[in-house]
Amino acid sequence: MSQGFSIPRFRLPGLVSAIGAHLPQWPHSLALATALNAAAKLGLLPEDSLALLEGRSFVVEVIDTGGQACFRYRGGLFRPLFTAPQAPDLCFRANLSAFLQLLARQEDPDTLFFNRELSIVGDTELGLVVKNMLDAVEWPQLPTLPIFRH
Numbered sequence: 001m002s003q004g005f006s007i008p009r010f011r012l013p014g015l016v017s018a019i020g021a022h023l024p025q026w027p028h029s030l031a032l033a034t035a036l037n038a039a040a041k042l043g044l045l046p047e048d049s050l051a052l053l054e055g056r057s058f059v060v061e062v063i064d065t066g067g068q069a070c071f072r073y074r075g076g077l078f079r080p081l082f083t084a085p086q087a088p089d090l091c092f093r094a095n096l097s098a099f100l101q102l103l104a105r106q107e108d109p110d111t112l113f114f115n116r117e118l119s120i121v122g123d124t125e126l127g128l129v130v131k132n133m134l135d136a137v138e139w140p141q142l143p144t145l146p147i148f149r150h
Contacts, residue, residue, distance in 0.1 A: 006106055009117075010097045012064040020066025029080035032060060032069040036078040039137075049133040050076070056089040056126060057081065064095040090122035090130065102134075109134065 039045050053073035061068040070081035070088070094102075098117040101107040109131050112118035120127045 007097060007100045007104055009101075011095050017064050017066040023066070025068050025070070025084075026080065026082045028067050028069040029071055029082065033071045033078040033080040036071070040078070044137050046133055046136055049129055049136070052126075052129045056123075057085040059084060059088040059091040060099075061091065061093040062096050062099060063093055088122060090120070090126050093119040093121070 036045070040050060050073065055072070055074055057070070057072045059068055059070050068084065070084045071078050072081055072085075073079070094112065094117055098107070098112050102109060102112060102118070107117075109118060109120075113120060
């Protein structure tokens with residue numbers, strides 16, 4: 001990400017969430033599980049932490065889009081769940097801007113959590129494992145797009 005560029009805090013209009021909640025959710029689950037498997041295969045996710053996820057189910061809910069992704073880690077792979085688990089082991093809830101800030105490392109999970117922009121519900125120990133795993137990820141440096149150069 002270019003210096004000087006930051007993702008602002010925003011909330012999408014309620015209509016987006018109202019429509020998004022009525023759309024099929026399985027594509028989100030499939031896309032996130034595929035991305036996580038790619039990150040694991042590239043060695044971006046620590047193997048010792050991945051072993052601690054075995055058999056656990058997760059839900060990632062993007063509040064202002066009405067979307068959610070559900071997956072389980074089993075047998076060394078993230079596997080999409082096509083229906084939400086009744087009681088997932090861990091559930092993350094936030095608006096799109098908070099997840100984008102987290103992904104861009106503009107904000108850390110602790111700050112978002114304490115500012116009540118990120119909700120984490122479920123197994124506390126598992127939540128700490130996932131947080132530490134995300135903190136340890138060394139994202140590859142992407143080239144700067146010409147539109148962001150000064």
